[in-house]
Amino acid sequence: MKVDVLTIFPEFFREVFDFGIIRRAKLAEIVEINIFDIREFTTDKHRMTDDRPFGGGDGMVFKAEPIFNAVEHLLGTCERENYPPKTKVVLLTPQGRVFKQEVAKEFADEIENLILICGRYEGVDERVNEALVTDEISIGDYVLSGGEPAAIVVVDAIVRLLPNALGSETSAVNDSFSSGLLDYPHYTRPAEFRGMKVPEVLLNGNHAEIEKWRQQKALEKTLKFRKDLLNIGES
Ligand code: ADE
Numbered sequence: 001m002k003v004d005v006l007t008i009f010p011e012f013f014r015e016v017f018d019f020g021i022i023r024r025a026k027l028a029e030i031v032e033i034n035i036f037d038i039r040e041f042t043t044d045k046h047r048m049t050d051d052r053p054f055g056g057g058d059g060m061v062f063k064a065e066p067i068f069n070a071v072e073h074l075l076g077t078c079e080r081e082n083y084p085p086k087t088k089v090v091l092l093t094p095q096g097r098v099f100k101q102e103v104a105k106e107f108a109d110e111i112e113n114l115i116l117i118c119g120r121y122e123g124v125d126e127r128v129n130e131a132l133v134t135d136e137i138s139i140g141d142y143v144l145s146g147g148e149p150a151a152i153v154v155v156d157a158i159v160r161l162l163p164n165a166l167g168s169e170t171s172a173v174n175d176s177f178s179s180g181l182l183d184y185p186h187y188t189r190p191a192e193f194r195g196m197k198v199p200e201v202l203l204n205g206n207h208a209e210i211e212k213w214r215q216q217k218a219l220e221k222t223l224k225f226r227k228d229l230l231n232i233g234e235s
Pocket residue numbers: 092093094119137138139140141142143144145146147150
């Protein structure tokens with residue numbers, strides 16, 4: 001997969017993709033991640049990426065032109081219907097569809113070229129949504145100062161789902177949400193730490209019992225924190 005991140009703060013991403021699973025996936029050429037400075041695609045002397053809102057009101061609006069120019073540079077077109085196959089142009093915005101594990105899976109399975117536009121200011125000129133963007137994505141019901149942290153979250157969640165991104169010692173199959181439940185609790189050595197003991201069931205080697213215990217605990221955690229995942233009422 002190729003990921004192109006469009007941002008006015010390229011420095012934000014300087015090292016963030018250089019650790020752990022993402023770093024390994026880059027080295028193994030499972031993913032290529034490129035960061036582009038949207039300011040490079042301005043055409044005016046002051047390299048402005050924002051302007052005042054039509055209709056008045058507080059704050060500034062992200063200009064359409066540099067974003068159109070950047071997408072056109074990357075895809076050779078800024079008409080959605082002419083994008084190459086398996087391409088998505090995603091705007092990160094609190095107004096979008098909420099990013100969940102199933103969205104990460106859908107993107108990991110279907111996309112070869114992912115362009116992430118990091119929104120800023122009060123919002124992005126709506127013509128970017130009207131003409132360029134295939135998906136508007138929010139990482140949750142809170143407002144960030146910009147789409148950059150959201151882009152990091154989205155890239156991380158997708159890359160770990162790409163074929164062979166996880167080492168043989170790890171698997172996404174047991175991750176929280178993959179089963180529709182939160183993950184069960186984990187323990188490692190020592191069996192007793194500061195007087196706290198690992199549950200006996202995990203020490204006896206009875207795999208059927210261990211599996212039953214893990215399912216039970218996953219259900220308990222989900223009931224406690226995320227009833228909404230069980231479709232039985234409010235969280
Ligand atoms: N930009 C600002 N807030 C955001 C959010 N919650 N998700 C994605 N992008 C954002």
